[in-house]
Amino acid sequence: MSGERQYTASDKTLIVLQEAIKYERFSEIVTATGFAKATVHRILKSLVDFGFISISENGDYFAGPASLQLAGEAFRNIDISQIAAPHLSKLSFTLGYTAHVGALNQFEAIYIAKQSGATPYSIPSGVGQSMHLHSTAIGKCLLSGFTSEELSGYFSSVELVAKTPNTIVDPDALRRELDEVRSRGYSLDDEENVPGIRCIGAPIFDHSGRISHGISMTSLALENSVEEVCQFAPVIVEAAQAISTDLGASSVSRRG
Template sequence: MMEDNVFKKVPAVYRVVNVLDYIVRRHTASLTDIHRDLHLAKSSAYVLVQSMADTGLLKKNPDNTYSPGMKLYELGHQAVSHLDIASESYSYLKALRDLTRLTVHLGVAEGTDAIYLSKIDGLQSVIPNTWIGKRLSLYSSSLGKVLLAWMGDNELHAVLSRLTFIPRTPNTISDAQTLLSELEQVRENYVAVDREEDVEGIICFASPVFSHTGRVIAGVSLSATRNQIADINTDELTATLKLQAFALSRSLGYQGEPY
């Protein structure tokens, strides 16, 4: 008897999902729209929509139409915030590694550093000496530049005011103005480059990972030795990097244009 009752309730769940999907796509809809376009009896549509409005999934507007309710936004936000980006990113990082044969990292900003959350070793004979939890300079690493590039002005200038530009190699950026000019290029191209600025002999490329809010929450990077890069078409490499970073962003709910 309990199983019978459970199965009888399943169609109602589908109806709720269908109504939500319909209204989210249209932004607003009337009761007549819902019962006509979703082929629901008017009495059933009324009870269903009223119940959804009572629970906050829908909001009734002054013109008697319905739009997505705050409860829906709340649930969506909670679901996205609980996504484990390291786990969510694995298949995209592995695909990127397999396509490029290079070492792949996922990292986030923490204070004045970038930090690796994930790493998948490359398939080359020489692999950069990095590890999960390793901290990087924001100004000398490709990952750091990507994370800086989409910060708001106040946050960016607060971070820059706390940075000390230490010359890690002869190529390291040495002042804030030079860094800001490079960040403009990063925003334009959706790729940051570390030209042996953090470690001599190691070249890195990074691309941003956006959340459902359109905010950059992480970066994906490729690391290679100078000799490995010499044999690679970097335009094709960065195109592949951006494609996988964008695919990961999409999986996190990002609705922006491809980059």
């Protein structure tokens, strides 16, 4: 950033706070803000006094108790369905199909938001409905965020039921499928949960960089081949990234 004159005093305080949470060293904060050293020093002192920033014995800056308290209150009040709603509507409008957002609930997923598409048929799903993880696009997104140990716990606790002839019921095969999800950034349900239904999904990341939810689009197998469904991937991933950003995830912190 450059040119202090375009910022008000309040603007400068917020900018310094933002950069002080990201960077530890005074020199890094000065560089990131583009403000004069004296300006940054004065604002940092005020932020430290009010507890928004703390300083270590060796002079490193980090988030203070006031910032952490505010963050905690903000995260407690997050309504993912409300945050996802405009992105879900945009996705459904763009592709014309029904879109869902799902969350992990122990060893299953539940729909927490739905936006119907413009198709003449309706998808028999609803908010609050549960689904298997291993046979759905959203479920695979959520499973792709599991560690190896967490996956082992999942396999020992849940029977991989064959919902259709296409359902992956072998743990090793499912592990390979999840590797593919992590590699390409999206998941597929190729008539694995309901005959005649294909879905494509993408993971949603929270502020810590962990996969917290999944978003998916649903269409009839008669309408779209697997190859055609995969062509929707960039739009699905873009919607997932937009929701992730609104949840506080950064591109650096996302993993999957």
